[in-house]
Amino acid sequence: xxxxxxxxxxxxxxxxxxxxxxxxxxxxxxxxxxxxxxxxxxxxxxxxxxxxxxxxxxxxxxxxxxxxxxxxxxxxxxxxxxxxxxxxxxxxxxxxxxxxxxxxxxxxxxxxxxxxxxxxxxxxxxxxxxxxxxxxxxxxxxxxxxxxxxxxxxxxxxxxxxxxxxxxxxxxxxxxxxxxxxxxxxxxxxxxxxxxxxxxxxxxxxxxxxxxxxxxxxxxxxxxxxxxxxxxxxxxx
Amino acid sequence: xxxxxxxxxxxxxxxxxxxxxxxxxxxxxxxxxxxxxxxxxxxxxxxxxxxxxxxxxxxxxxxxxxxxxxxxxxxxxxxxxxxxxxxxxxxxxxxxxxxxxxxxxxxxxxxxxxxxxxxxxxxxxxxxxxxxxxxxxxxxxxxxxxxxxxxxxxxxxxxxxxxxxxxxxxxxxxxxxxxxxxxxxxxxxxxxxxxxxxxxxxxxxxxxxxxxxxxxxxxxxxxxxxxxxxxxxxxxxxxxxxxxxxxxxxxxxxx
Numbered sequence: 071x072x073x074x075x076x077x078x079x080x081x082x083x084x085x086x087x088x089x090x091x092x093x094x095x096x097x098x099x100x101x102x103x104x105x106x107x108x109x110x111x112x113x114x115x116x117x118x119x120x121x122x123x124x125x126x127x128x129x130x131x132x133x134x135x136x137x138x139x140x141x142x143x144x145x146x147x148x149x150x151x152x153x154x155x156x157x158x159x160x161x162x163x164x165x166x167x168x169x170x171x172x173x174x175x176x177x178x179x180x181x182x183x184x185x186x187x188x189x190x191x192x193x194x195x196x197x198x199x200x201x202x203x204x205x206x207x208x209x210x211x212x213x214x215x216x217x218x219x220x221x222x223x224x225x226x227x228x229x230x231x232x233x234x235x236x237x238x239x240x241x242x243x244x245x246x247x248x249x250x251x252x253x254x255x256x257x258x259x260x261x262x263x264x265x266x267x268x269x270x271x272x273x274x275x276x277x278x279x280x281x282x283x284x285x286x287x288x289x290x291x292x293x294x295x296x297x298x299x300x301x302x303x304x305x306x307x
Numbered sequence: 308x309x310x311x312x313x314x315x316x317x318x319x320x321x322x323x324x325x326x327x328x329x330x331x332x333x334x335x336x337x338x339x340x341x342x343x344x345x346x347x348x349x350x351x352x353x354x355x356x357x358x359x360x361x362x363x364x365x366x367x368x369x370x371x372x373x374x375x376x377x378x379x380x381x382x383x384x385x386x387x388x389x390x391x392x393x394x395x396x397x398x399x400x401x402x403x404x405x406x407x408x409x410x411x412x413x414x415x416x417x418x419x420x421x422x423x424x425x426x427x428x429x430x431x432x433x434x435x436x437x438x439x440x441x442x443x444x445x446x447x448x449x450x451x452x453x454x455x456x457x458x459x460x461x462x463x464x465x466x467x468x469x470x471x472x473x474x475x476x477x478x479x480x481x482x483x484x485x486x487x488x489x490x491x492x493x494x495x496x497x498x499x500x501x502x503x504x505x506x507x508x509x510x511x512x513x514x515x516x517x518x519x520x521x522x523x524x525x526x527x528x529x530x531x532x533x534x535x536x537x538x539x540x541x542x543x544x545x546x547x548x549x550x551x552x553x554x555x556x557x558x559x560x561x562x
Contacts, residue, residue: 147322147426147497152333154428157340159409161347162429166402168351174398175356178372184364 080137110134275304321504322425322497331514342423348411350402378402384548387553396554399440403433404547407492409445411539414499415532422539425496427489430546438549442481447559457560488549499535506531 114124114134124130279300283293325483326335357366379403384391410429414422424430445454448456459473460478506528513521 147319150427150431153335154339154426158429159342159432161343164405165347165350169402170398173354177377181374300355
């Protein structure tokens with residue numbers, strides 16, 4: 071394929087170069103008026119021997135004069151030349167034939183194919199975008215579900231912990247209350263015991279003191295002194 | 308011609324080219340004929356190479372030139388003047404645009420330096436071809452009487468004005484159009500070629516006699532060369548769009 075393109079390009083390049091080469095001398099041959107006049111004079115000299123001979127012959131002189139004047143003449147630029155119409159018309163006809171047959175459909179076809187491909191790619195991209203949006207929405211929904219589930223689990227755990235704490239606290243309170251009542255009972259029991267003991271002690275002291283008092287008839291201060299001494303004895307005792 | 312001591316060739320000599328082949332026959336080939344052949348070969352080369360590279364997603368080089376041309380003719384000429392049903396004229400209008408453009412642009416190609424459309428041959432040939440096509444389209448789409456009626460009695464014009472409008476339309480549509488189309492292209496290219504030759508001759512003459520003064524015409528020559536590139540393109544566009552306007556008018560008289 072590349073080979074064919076290169077060959078075609080080369081052929082066209084050579085053709086264009088040939089045209090330029092051909093056209094350049096054609097341009098240079100656009101002869102000057104002076105050149106044309108000299109050519110006419112040389113031709114007359116060669117044809118009639120010398121310019122002097124031409125000058126002497128009125129007819130020849132007029133002929134040369136006319137030829138030289140014709141150097142100033144050129145076809146009217148506004149009148150179309152048949153040969154130019156033929157070459158131009160043929161070139162246009164061939165070009166139009168080529169364009170209608172191959173050139174235009176190939177280029178336009180390539181443009182249309184590209185436009186269709188771009189449109190198809192855009193559609194595919196749009197579809198992929200919609201799919202991606204759907205997948206994203208699904209993921210987001212799944213994520214939201216997982217988050218809700220996690221929150222539920224946390225909430226449940228929190229409730230269970232709260233319940234457990236309440237239970238433990240209640241149990242602890244119960245135990246404390248039980249311990250307190252037990253301690254109170256123990257204290258009460260100890261106090262009763264102590265009171266009983268004290269009462270027994272006091273009774274025995276009182277009995278002892280009363281024995282002493284009964285044994286000796288004492289005045290009040292002596293009785294007091296006896297009791298105090300007895301108490302002190304018991305305290306030391 | 309001697310003006311201000313400058314040797315300036317007679318104007319008609321600037322457009323007269325001797326034959327280089329088949330001299331004396333109706334097939335005599337001169338620089339003008341070669342230029343038309345160049346326009347043909349150059350356009351064929353561009354479209355052949357562009358067609359061979361159709362697989363490319365991003366066009367470049369000749370493919371870009373060909374596609375830009377086709378797109379330009381489609382969007383700026385056909386769709387603006389005829390509409391979607393004018394797309395069948397795309398190959399013809401694209402051919403016409405490139406052929407005229409390349410026949411004009413040789414005006415600024417070094418060594419060549421001659422616009423083929425400064426000769427009347429192809430401007431008038433193409434204009435007459437356009438005349439045939441748009442008249443044929445008018446008869447085809449509106450019928451012979453409908454086409455004549457719509458052309459000569461444009462709707463919406465007060466009846467008494469037809470006395471003036473109808474003769475004007477008759478001359479304008481059926482006589483003047485091809486000549487105005489041809490002369491517009493031809494005269495623009497003649498004027499461009501004369502301008503370039505004038506500044507070139509002036510530069511050369513002043514370079515020989517008063518070198519520093521040659522700078523001004525030389526700068527003008529450069530500027531005018533750039534301007535003529537624009538004119539070459541513009542004239543190809545104008546000829547093509549007017550063709551499309553005429554064809555569109557024949558196909559859709561309501562517009």
